[in-house]
Every structure is written in structure tokens, then in C-alpha cells.
Amino acid sequence: MDHWAGATPSPAAGSDFLQLDPAAAPSRGRTDWLTAQLRAAILESRLPAGTRLPATRSLAEDLGIARGVVVEAYQRLGEEGLTVSRPRAGTTVRPRAHASRDASVPHDMMSLLSTPSPRDGVEYDLSPGLPDLSHFPRAAWLRAERDVLAQASSADLGYGDPAGTPALRTELVRWLGRARGVRTTEGDIVIVAGVAQSLALLAQVQHAHGRRRIGVEDPGSRGAADELAHWGLTPVPTPVDTNGIRIDALARADPQSVLVTPAHQFPMGVVLAPQRRQALLAWATHAEALVIEDDYDAEYRYDRAPVPAVQASALDHVAHTGSTSKTMAPALRLGWLIPPRRLRAEILDAKYASDISSPTISQLVLAHLLASGAYDQHLRRTRTRQRTRRDAMLAALRQHLPGTQVLGVAAGLHLVVLLPDPACNDVEVAERLRANGIHTQPLSWHCHHAGPPGLVLGYAAHTPARITEAVARIAESLPDQRPRRNKMTS
């Protein structure tokens, strides 16, 4: 018998969409089942932000269930804030916390923003700002914690000082003075849950005073700008050139605050030139504006002299912040903020109202590592390792992508590669690389206004061999970027 000729087509048994199998749905509670399946897919990033869900009629037909079930499930997801429904545009997955908050960012960029993992098919995660976590000093941390727990008083385990535990404040004051030229006292420094919390607290205080516009570097950290916007500030993109942020543009825009990365501009890597530093501080003093100095990876400099923090030159107008995220691990959530004294009491109020204080044990452990010299030792080793890796990436770029311009190489954990064709779309390039297992950030993600196409490549987290492989893979993925073969040399 010929099974094919004349057989009645079987009803659709399942759906390609998420491989949903209605046979798995309980006969009662299909709505709960479908809602749970969709919710899980969204929360696990299998349906990235921007994805459009199938039309209710189509999905109902594919699954062989009542259309009302699908409608109800979509409705519930909307109520949970996971999807957005627009007339004639259907139901789409709403962007989530750690992706961009801009709902108009296209789907393909969204997949670039979510944290990559091997499960996503990412073999080489070249995210900027990630230190080599395999070298987190686990043994030293544990030894220090053993000492801390042996010596900590009961009072140390109670509710802590919102400004942070005195032992860590003391050690950081010494270390910051020594390593970053920061001038401060134990009474001025506040321990925070990373630079993210510094920005949150400063934004809250400025917002409360009606100071709602904040200059941000352009190109500049997209994550930081988004966070400031969450707290009700309006980011004012201010151009960056080879000398750093343009103070003339800043003065014209005249915001009440500005966020800068003077020691190693993110992402372009330039240093704020001396004349710009002076002009920045002069503007801030004259305009009574707040300069937020994000010292995010200033400990890593390779080819040039250390760049002292701006903070010491203008204590009244600069809020200095940094953390252990790039030197030890982002998971610690341990950073510091030195606000101008006039803002200190309000900053402490905001910190107390946010989480009372940062956890004490890890503060004491960091204090121990600073006091014993173990932190400095760790940094020295890390710096040496970073330099080797940076060199490997530079060599690989010269070999495999010689048509590209490379920026920001003198310091940090990442560099920027400008793509040679000014007309190319770096988001598409990054998408192509992502499909080939390499996670990079398109430079345009950090640009508020259109800029040159490029890629931000982190190198700190990979061995030289892996870096070379990754760059070779990038070159293979981008045939139009590779050098034309010279018939005489091939």
C-alpha cells in the first residue's frame, strides 16, 4: 500500500516554534502550560527580546488547541511585563534588565547584548571588561577569610556602617593614594556594591536636586547611560576625540553632571589630555557641576606612565569611583565611591535606604588582602599576563586583519578595531561573528550618534593561543575585511 498517495494529512502535531508539543499539555490547564512554556523560554533567553510571537490563530492551529488559550496565555505574559502587544504589530518579547532598555533596538542586537555562554554556541567570549576569572586568587581569598573569621568580633557581624567597615576604608584610602593619586580620608570614602551602585546613588541624589541632565561620553558605556536613564537622568551624549571628551561641546550642552573615564576612555581607550583635564575642572567649578570619574580599569597600564585620578585636583566637584570588578571579579560587587563632601550625607542616606550597608565579611577580606600586599601581588601578576595577551591580539590583528585600525592598546582589558569599510554595519558584522561562535560588541552599541563601524574586543580572559584562534576566526568570517592575496607572496 502506498502510504503517501491519498492519505489524509495528519493534523499538525506540534509546532516548530519552541518545539512545543501539545501532547505534553494537560487536558485541563492548557493555558497554564502554554504560559509556562513561553515564560520559561523568555526568561531563559531562548526567545530574545524583540522576537515576535506567532499570531494567535497560527499557533493555535499548529498546536491543535483553542485560539482562546493562546490569547489568554499572551495576555498573561503581557501582564507579567514580559511581552508587549501593539496594534497590527503583534506581540513581541520585551527587552529585559540586562539587555538594552530601548525597546526599539532590533532583535539581532538584542542577542548580542545578552550574556553569552557556551550553551548559546559562544566559543570565544571577547566581551570587554571581563578579567581572567580563572586567575581569581581563590587560595588567597580563602586564607584571608579564615583570618578574618577568626578575628572578627560579634559586632562585626551585625548591621554595618552604611559608609563601609572602617578597616576597609582605611586600607583603600592608603591604596588609592598610592596607586591612583586619589586624595581622601576614611571619613570621605564609601564602600558600595560596585560602580553600578555608585552611579545609582549619585543619580538618585542629583535627581532629587532637580539636576537631571548628565553628560555622557560618545562613544561611551551604553550600560552606564542606560542605568542613569533608569534613575531619571537624561544622558547628554558628548563627543570624544583622541584627546578625550570634548569640553567645548560639554560646556555648550551645559548639563549639571558628567560621567567620564579619564584614565582610559571606554571604549576608545584614549587618555584625557592635560589641557582637557584642566578645562573639565574649570568648567565644573564655574558651572558648579558634578564630574563623576569612573576609574574602571586604571590599574592596567602597559606602555605609558600611570595617569593620576582627576579627583585630587578638585575635591569639591569630582565624585571618584572604582571597584574590584576588573581587578578581581565582578561577582564580588565591591567598589568605592568618594563623593564631594557636600553630597556625602545624602549619599549615605541613599545607601542606607538601598541596602543598609555592603556585606561586611568580604569587605574585611579585601582589607586583609590590601594590608598584606596580596592584592598588589595579584595585580602585578595580572598586569604581566594582560600585557602578553594584548600583544598576542595585536600580533594576530596585524597578521589576519591588517586593513583595520586598532585603538586603545596602551591600557585596559580591551581594544577597539575600526573596520576599514566606513559603510559597513558593525551590528551585522557582530551578528555574523556571533553565529560563528565569537561574541564581540559592535562599536555602534556604545555610540549615541553614528560613528565609524568597529568591534570592541576584550582580550583579558583568554590565553594568547585562544586569542590568536579567535582573531583568525574573525578574519575568516569577514572575507571582505581580509587583505587581498598578493599573487607574488601566496
Next chain:
Amino acid sequence: MDHWAGATPSPAAGSDFLQLDPAAAPSRGRTDWLTAQLRAAILESRLPAGTRLPATRSLAEDLGIARGVVVEAYQRLGEEGLTVSRPRAGTTVRPRAHASRDASVPHDMMSLLSTPSPRDGVEYDLSPGLPDLSHFPRAAWLRAERDVLAQASSADLGYGDPAGTPALRTELVRWLGRARGVRTTEGDIVIVAGVAQSLALLAQVQHAHGRRRIGVEDPGSRGAADELAHWGLTPVPTPVDTNGIRIDALARADPQSVLVTPAHQFPMGVVLAPQRRQALLAWATHAEALVIEDDYDAEYRYDRAPVPAVQASALDHVAHTGSTSKTMAPALRLGWLIPPRRLRAEILDAKYASDISSPTISQLVLAHLLASGAYDQHLRRTRTRQRTRRDAMLAALRQHLPGTQVLGVAAGLHLVVLLPDPACNDVEVAERLRANGIHTQPLSWHCHHAGPPGLVLGYAAHTPARITEAVARIAESLPDQRPRRNKMTS
């Protein structure tokens, strides 16, 4: 020679106020010196909030320095937000973060609110809500952290999931289901920096939706009400009786949210009666209001059956929160929040914008302790110890203060003693006790509207012998509260 007769009186050498010694001031920089002395005294609570600084002329005369120096120093402190100057009221120390934010709270209450320490002359700290930190399981914590660091992947040390690390979410889901009757999934629970952060995030989300009024129990946690006010909500005091919060009053006030402590009302210790629970959930469903259930010390019950969380009965309307602050140590800043699903995405956005995620290592350590049974073991021992201490305090109260009524004894880490004279001022009583080395909280501190005078006494952090001493000392300090001596028995 008689040095005394006819000698010119020496100029005032110093001041009683803070024992300031102008001889210690550099001849240049007296303003800096004086400002620093005053600032330190304020930040170290030697000048509690509400204290009025000496008139500038007086202090200048006492110190033998120019009046302009004192004026400038006071000016700087004002700019730093540490003091407030009012015409004809002089300069007073502004209330600080962990004291009440109400500038009208009198000086004497302020000293009761600052964290006591032996340096302040506090021998017995009977603050409620402090577990016995000498029994923090340091060895178990360190053992667990050793295992965690040995097994953690590099990815575990990167930027974490704003909802918390999956291992801890899984273990907490199991534990909360088992211990508190909480019905939830890994996808619903969020790890936060203590209940303080839960309240912050919920307040931010409710505020953003224009839902700005929140019922608070009266008597009820002053700290919680102050924090909610910081985030722009208006606390609506709602009376509590022996069955818990009055739902009829709540419904009349009709706020958009309410904060409750159903398992063990703080501070009175009552359990929310079953009919009130039903009425609360019925009101919340009908009014589409949010019930925030603060499960702060529900693990400690002595004489009665466990009280299951309200949360399981109304997943859509209850946000359940709890932490390790009372079971392990406030210093951990480790808690959980289970918001209604419709708020989850916004809660995660707010968490991410606050501090990205909670620190990962301590999350993994807690997960380890939960999985291994060490947490349960610690709780069992602690519960036994607490019961013994509660019994000691009850016995001491019966012996030394038999005229007083004692409330809230069946569970928790504290109880309430109502003072027999309804006209007495419990703030003055607490001040008197403080002067005698015993730190207690006056009940009126937690009352929005006038209530019976009383004291909130924590017993968890002291041995039975110390508890008995403390209560005896209380009785000695309050002669009018003691039983009259019976001539026949004395």
C-alpha cells in the same frame, strides 16, 4: 613668690564642649582643624542628631580663637549636610541615615537610635532583632566557602544574574516550601541584599506606577516606615490589636500596598489571626493592592505551631520577603524576595539598576549550607538557645518587674514590656536606662499614634545570666515600677 595673688588670669585654655583643645590646632589651618573635630564627632555619634552646637561667639571665646573661624567651620558642616542652621535656633546636628529621618525627633531619642557600643557606655544591648552573633557558624561558613571556591567555575565569578545564582534559588525554593509553606519556583524568587533591599525595590516599582500610599502596622517597624518614605511612598499607619493588623481600618484607608509581619508582628509579637488573614487577602484581591509580607524572624517559634506564610494563598497579591539577618547575621546582606509575577520584570530591572546582582560567592555558600543541612542544624541549635534565653527573661521579669505586662513571648528574638503607669514617658525611661548602661527601644518609637508606654527588649544576644542581670538593672533604674516591699515578706 605667690603665683596666685595678682596673676593675670590665663585665657580660657580649651572648651568643655568635646574637650576641644585649641593648643592642638595648627596656627595655620584652625578652620580645617575645628571643622574636622566637629565632623568626626558628628559622624562618630559623639554629637547625636538634634544636638545644638554652641553659639559661635561662645565657642570662639572658650577656645581663644577668632569668631570667624567658628562661623566658617559651622558653614562648612552645613554645606556637607551634617548640620542645619535656623534663624534664632542656632546650628543643630542633622539626623543621619541610620537614625530617624524626622528632624523633629528630640535629641534624647536620637541617642537611643544610634547603634550602641561599649564605647558609648552600653553594657547590655537589648536591641530587638539581633541574633547571638557569637554563635555565627564561622567554621561551617568557612568549610562551605572552601568547597564553593574549589568548585566554582570562572563564569560563576563574572557578572551574575540579577535574580540571583540558580543554585541558591533552587535551594531556597525547597527550604522555603518546607519551612515556611511558601509556594514558589526558581523562576519566581529573587536574591536581594536583605529585606531592606526588598522594600527599596518594591517601593520604587509601586512609586513608578503612582501607587504611593502604603499601609504600615501601628505599632510597626519605624525603620521600615522611614525607608518607604525615603523612596517616596506615604506610610499610612494602620492599628494593630491582639489579632494583628485591623483590616477594617486598612480598607477604610485604602492604600495601594500594605506592609505586614503576619507570623510574628513587630514589635507586639501577635500572630495575624485566621479571619484577619482571609480578610486581608480578600481586601487585597478586591482592591488590587499589594501585600508585602515581611517574614523577618518566623523561623523562631517556641510555644506554638509554625505559622505558614500568607504568600501561598494569594500568589498574585503578595510579595514575600525574608533574609538571613536574624538567623545568621545582618552582616551577610542576604535575603530573598518573591514578588507577584506581574511585578517580576520591573523588580529585576530595578535590582539590575541598583547593583546588577548580589555577590555570588556568599550566595553559593548559603546554597551549600542549605543543601548540606548545616543551615537547618544551625537553626535548631539557635532555636533551643533562644527558648532558654526567653525563659530567663520571663523569669527575671516576673521576679523584678511583676507589675508589668509582657507581650509577644511565643516567638522571635524580643518581647515587649508594657509599663504599668499609662502616663509615663517611655522615651524618658529608655533614656534613664541608657544612662545606666542598658540599651532598649522605647515602644513609642515604633508608634505612629500614641500608644501604651513600654520597652522593646531583645534577648537573643545574651546568656541567661546576663539577661537576669540586665533585667535586675532595669528594675533598679525604675524604682516606681518595682513592687512595693511587703513588710511581712521583706
